[in-house]
Amino acid sequence: MNSPLLEARGLSRHYALPRSARQWLGRRAPRTLRAVDEVDLSVERGRTLGIVGETGSGKSTLGRLLLQLERADAGQVLVDGVPATGPGADAGRRRRRDIQVVLQDPYTSLNPYLTIGSAIEEVLTVGGMTSRDARRERVGELLEQVGFPAEWAERKPGQLSGGGRQRVSIARALAAEPRLIVADEPVSALDVSVQAQVLNLFQRLQRELGLAYVFITHDLAVLERIADEVVVLYLGRVVERGPADKLFAAPKHPYTQALLAAAPSLGRSRSTSSVVAGELPDPASPPPGCTFHTRCPFVMEVCRTTRPRLTTTGEGQQTACHLHADPAPASLPPTDGRYRPAPPEANPTAAP
């Protein structure tokens, strides 16, 4: 079969914001927040796609669309080439079990009053495993798969560390025998040493079970370690994508360069919002032209008026930036390709 395991085509999710009193008086149209806008991506079997961006970039909304927890306003999600939503979606719906989720905070997904064995057993029951003995045996296997002794089935989530609870969340996801796991900031709440252990676990499970992952994070250093392909989101749109090794070796988009400057290596990363110059613009009123132009050190006149389209900038690599347009603008600013915050006069929103 040639189609990707999971594919998104032109996926969009827009929210109408309530009108303010001034808008009512002025009879202005309600504003729209384009949380996800015309996103294409694909995930191959046994591979890891990383999605990175700041808070407000739309990456978690995109994750919910891929999980079909939210309905897209436009575009399609396909599983094995079959639409999971819209006309002809029945076969895709049957495959929903193939895609499971691991969230940042296991507290939200684990009932503190249930033993961890019961939490995992619930998933097996929903999946149709009727024999109680078989369920108990499978719970033990799943716990061992994530590095716990089978006897820990009787423990409650509160008796485990944050990393331990995340392992239980992973075991719970595995109970549905998925082919793909969407992991939304799965290690960002953990200490650095625990992060590494949980990432090792994800990688081992991928080798043993052939799982595919969509890894959503604000931290490129995490993706440097785990991703095969990377998609960079800014204000709901893809600004760069490509094979992880190529993107990390030679990032083309100034925003990707800024994120990389913020995350030199795993364990020394910082919040991207504190190191990319300037604030993220209001997603409900994005700047015209290139939406990154208010923070970009290479901004040109064309950037303020014309939205750049994704163009091929290397083997498998695509970038939405006028610096890499074909043909390139006549007067390119001098650059050695490295991100530096724009000087204040060129970038009025930059932090001092």
Ligand code: SF4
């Ligand atoms: S299009 Fe212009 S403003 Fe946008 S990232 Fe490229 S150079 Fe910067």
